[in-house]
Amino acid sequence: MKKLGLFILACTFGLTVMAQNSASRITFKETSFDYGLINEDDGVAYHSFEFTNTGTTPLIIHRVATSCGCTTPEWPRQPIAPGKSGSIKVGYNPAGRPGPFAKTITVYNNSATPTVVLHIKGKVKPHVKTIEEIYRTPVGDMIKFDKIHFALGRIYLGKTYTDTIKFLNVSSNPVVVKANTQGLNFLQVKTVPEKVKPKQIGSLVLTYNPDKRGDWGFVVDRFVLSVNDKAINRSPITITASIEEDFSKLSAKELENAPRVEFNTNHYDFGTVKQGDPVKYDFIMKNSGKSDLIIRKIKASCGCTTATPSQKVLKPGESTKISASFRTSGYSGRQGKTITVITNDPKNPTMILRLTGTVEKPN
Incomplete structure (x- = not known):
């Protein structure tokens, strides 16, 4: 029984070797090509990758895929007999693509190596505008x-x-x-x-x-x-x-003694409201620094949104309200409005507050 098993294994291995030896085999002269420097104005640049079927059965190229639309391949559609040669012609279009490039071309076939990856590279000299x-x-x-x-x-x-x-x-x-x-x-x-x-x-x-x-x-x-x-x-x-404001020249001590702006939150989600209903929210702003915090400017992203501070100079430890409102008339669907707050805080001179939510049209 043991001898019979070894005989079957040997026969199976032999058939596998025979199948491999009788398969088609695609052998390229080269698998990479450097175009060097090409001009953007010169149109499509071509190169042919030559190959030979070094197997014992006909070679069939199923398809050729490129890594981008700027590269176009042409390949034989008929079977390549054993010992015969063919080529895959690759065109690279440099129009609108100045600078270095590197692309791949994948060849799918019926050989012992069913996928072969070809590489092209080069550099495109930009078009000189008139x-x-x-x-x-x-x-x-x-x-x-x-x-x-x-x-x-x-x-x-x-x-x-x-x-x-x-x-x-x-x-x-x-x-x-x-x-x-x-x-x-x-x-x-x-x-x-x-x-x-x-x-x-x-x-x-x-x-x-x-x-x-x-x-x-x-x-x-x-x-x-x-x-x-x-x-x-x-x-x-x-x-x-x-x-x-240019804070780059402040010393370490000046930065340590600078004002610091803090908000209770920088985002208020007002949920879902009916069109025409006003949205209001008070952002709480605090100076957690060691010197006066000055509000330089408050600007909303559109005329439908306003923001008014109750005071513009905050002593260390003081807080104030920035009352924000959004007039929803004429708006519908998902909305997002912003309020930009500019202060003399050297670490966070510009803060963005957000109002988001959904405005429903009346039935």
């Missing part, structure tokens, strides 16, 4: 800007900030561009050069003084231009900034 592509935003009929927004980001009191945006004179005559900043004494705008020749580039140079702005947190300002003394009122230039 002057017409850069200057696409018209202000009037004679000039076009690369952008009409000065995004200053975070700016601090005690400093002056400058920024520049550029424009192209697309007309056939010289232009003189001036900024109307009347009422905006915290900023100055200078045009360089004062007169811009046809097809030449000019600059608007902004100087912004946050101390003179007299505000805190996120602010938006706008001014209009005139071109050759003709006012262009429909295309204002926008300035955005977040005005903050």
Whole structure:
């Protein structure tokens, strides 16, 4: 009986070896390719991965999958006879994809290795924009800007900030561009050069003084231009900034003695209310620090929400109420409103309070 078992095992092993030896086998010359540096403007870049069926039965490639839509494969749809060769042509589209890339191509087949992963990599040299592509935003009929927004980001009191945006004179005559900043004494705008020749580039140079702005947190300002003394009122230039206090120079002792803002909660869920019913809640604000806490600004996310503090300066240990209300008329469904509180707490100068809940329409 034991000899019979060994005989059956030997026969089974032999049949397995014969099956493996008689299977198709896909053998690639290479499984990775480096495109090197290719230009974004040159269109799809191709490479062919060549392979041979080194098995003894026909090779069938079931499908080829890529790791992204930017890579497209082509492969033989007919069986590859033993000893015959074929190739998988891979195309990489660099359009809109500047910088390094690395992609995979997975080959599913009926060979002894049913999945084979191919790799491609390279680097795409970005498209160089033409002057017409850069200057696409018209202000009037004679000039076009690369952008009409000065995004200053975070700016601090005690400093002056400058920024520049550029424009192209697309007309056939010289232009003189001036900024109307009347009422905006915290900023100055200078045009360089004062007169811009046809097809030449000019600059608007902004100087912004946050101390003179007299505000805190996120602010938006706008001014209009005139071109050759003709006012262009429909295309204002926008300035955005977040005005903050600079606490970076405070000493360790000053930080230890600074005010500290605390709230009983920063989120009130009002549950479900009927449309038109007001939502009210008193956030309790406390100064747990060692010096006076000053409320610089309170701003709601929309005109439907208000927040009023009972006092704006808190001595150490004092508390106050910030009475928040949300007028639900005209609103329905899930709602979320925010109230931004800006103080002189160096660790938490900006706190966000939230009102959330659901407003039901009347039946």
